Amino acid sequence: MLLPNLFRTEYRNIVGVLCYLFGIEHVEIAEDIVSDTFLAATEHWSLHGVPDNPTGWLYxxxxxxxxxxLKRNALFEKKLAPEIRYTSEISEEIEIxxxxKNISDSQLAMIFAVCNPAISTESQVSLALSLLCGFGVQEIxxxxxxxxxxxxxxxxxxxxKLKEARIRIEQPTLSEINNRLDPVLTTLYLLFSEGYYSESQDTVLRKDxxxxxxxxxxxxxxNEATNKPAVNALLSMMCFHASRFDARVGDNGEMVLYEDQDEARWDQxxxxxxxxFLIKASTGEEVSRYHLEAGIAFWHTQKEDTSEKWERILQLYNNLLILEYSPVAALNRxxxxxxARGKEQAIAEAEKLGLTGSHFYYSLLGHLYTGLDNEKALAHFQKALEMAVxxxxxxxxxxxxxxxxL
Amino acid sequence: MNEFLIAIHRDLKSKDASPSPEQMQAAIKPFQDWIGSIAAQNKLVAPPKRWDLDGRVVTKNSTVTNGPYAEIKESIGGLFLIRAENYEEAVEIAKGCPILEWGASVEVRMALG
Incomplete structure (x- = not known):
């Protein structure tokens, strides 16, 4: 395994375990210990070579x-002692x-701690990248x-904020799962979108x-408790989108539009x-926004423009908007x-949207007028071009x- | 922005109920499109639900009859809330109801306060 990958994986593993042990109050101490460990590894390994079991060495x-x-810092020990949940009394031989099993338990507990509405969603994504994914500050x-x-x-x-809110790093109880899962899924959704739609030209990073x-x-x-239909739907949606990751980037790093993509490059x-995952998501009563978005993404994996495809996509967007309004969904609908119904009807619908603050709105109008009234189409595209940043x-x-x- | 109640009334079960169940079936897609269009304008406050065709009617002296049909010719077939600037805009939205074509009527009421 490449060292940067090893460090990234083990950073989140060890930080997770230590935070699970110490609590969020001491997250910086956990991070310092892991950074020190990596520093020692870099020094030692550059002199003596990488050991046979680098992970074991790090642990x-x-x-x-x-x-x-813990031994050195009596004050810390005193403060920490009541908070350590895994040892009944603090002894010299504290169990780390x-x-x-404990790594994956602590990862799960960390997900629920980090994806918490106590902090803004943007901060949640950053913190998730740092603590849950082991990304460096430069990468973020x-x-x-x-x-x-x-x-x-x-x-x-x-x-x-997490400390102030006294967020506990623990396994969510079964009765909490449904309420606490929503913000977690939102953060994972945003994390994915950040990679998928990012302005960053760094394709490798975005894929990561x-x-x-x-x-x-x-x-x-x-995890049995969190293996819910909505989670399956979310992962299903991610798989469908990610299947086009390579096809949507051209040779010079430019975006290739959906209709221009080579479907042979879609990852089957x-x-x-x-x-x-979509089949696994199709249990229970609840239809989450992820179910609808996974459905839409599924139909986009069918390149051929059948009337069924667009009829289904339209109905899915109808339902998505009924569930939750968003300008992007309104434009896509x-x-x-x-x-599904022809450009004239779509133009009438578009004019009702009134999203005049978005260049995507003018691009959409440009699309709709293309072939019907190219002069109008051009005017809309030019307006979009003025507004795009x-x-x-x-x-x-x-x-x-x-x-x-053409 | 004001909130408006959109109530769709239709004859549910008289001898020649209209729209017929077949017509209602055919109206599902246009109906979804209509609601989707309102939602796409961010004007849907509370989406419609599906109601059963059973129902009870309570009248004076706690008389309960099965089904709203004997007493009330036009029952409520659908009910939801929208956002609109004024009656003019709300009525314009209501005109899009695809079931109008088959004899339903749409009641538009503005919420006060």
Whole structure:
């Protein structure tokens, strides 16, 4: 395994176990111990070579460093003593359990602690990347197209809020699961979207973000209590979207629009996984937004434009909007109207949306007028171009304008 | 923005009930499109539910009859809440109800306060 990957995985594993043991109050101590461990590893391994079992090496050193820390820091011990739940009395030989079982238990507990409405959703995503995924501050800054200082501040504020709110790092009880699962799924959804729709040109990083969101969703499915239909639906949706990850990036890193994609590059394995999860999601009474979005994503894996495809997509968008309004869903629904009911009807629907603050709205109108009234289409695309901020959005609009003159 | 009640009335079970069950079946998609369109404008406050066709009617002296049909020719077939600037806009939205075509009527009422 590559060292950066090893460090990323073991960072979240060891930090998780230590936080599970110490509580959120001492999250920085947990992070310091793990950073120290990695520093020691880098030094030692560069002199003596990487050991046969690097993970085991890291665990031993992390355990020793934790014990030393506890012994050395009497004040900390005093403060910590009542909070340690795994040892009845604090002794010299405190048990630091880095077994697979305890790692996955602590990961689950950490997910529920981090994805907490006590902090803003944006901070939740950043904190999830840091504590649950082991991403460095620079990587998080790259993902959000910002700088390290901003991310540091955001992470620290988020940790302070969790401490103030006295968030406990524990397994959610069965009766809590339903209420507490919602914010968790929202954060995983955002984490995935951050990777999938990010402005960042770093495709590898963006793929990592999506993969992490999928890993965390799988982790929830691995636990009986959190293996719920909505979680299966969420992971199903992620699989369907991720199947197009390679096809949507062109040779020069530019976005390839859905209709221009080479479907031979769609990942069939992910599509079939997505179907499996969608089947597993189809139990129980509840139809979550993830069910509807997974359904929409499923129909997008069918390249052929059948009338059934767009009819289904339209109905799914209807239901999604009835459940919860969002401008993106409103625009996409209107696109589905054009495919299922014709452009004239879609134009009438679009004009009712009044989303005049969004360049996507003008792009949609441009699309709808294309072929009907190219002059109007051009005017709308130009309006969209004026409003678009990111280069990738501008490129997409320019491409659409070019198509007008073909 | 004001809230408006949209109540769809229809003849549910008289001898020649209209719309007929077949017509209602055919109206499902247009109905969903209509509600979806309202929702896409962010004007849906409370979505419609599906109601059974059983029902009870309570009148004076606690007389209970089965089904609303004997006493009330036009029963409530659908009920939901929307957001609109004024009656004009609410009525414009109500005009989109696809069941109107088959003899239903739509009652529009503005919530006070």
């Amino acid at each position: 031993t050193v992390a355990k020793n460093k934790t014990r030393n820390y 359990d880095l077994s697979g 800054a790259d993902a959000f197209l910002t700088n390290k200082t901003v991310v540091y501040k955001r992470l620290n504020r988020a940790k302070e 973000l999506c993969a992490e969101a999928m890993r965390l969703a799988s982790l929830l499915l691995g 394995e992910l599509i079939s996984l997505g179907k499996d 209107t696109f589905a109207v054009s495919k 990111s280069t990738s959005d501008q490129q997409v609009i320019e491409k659409n304008i070019e198509k007008l003159f």
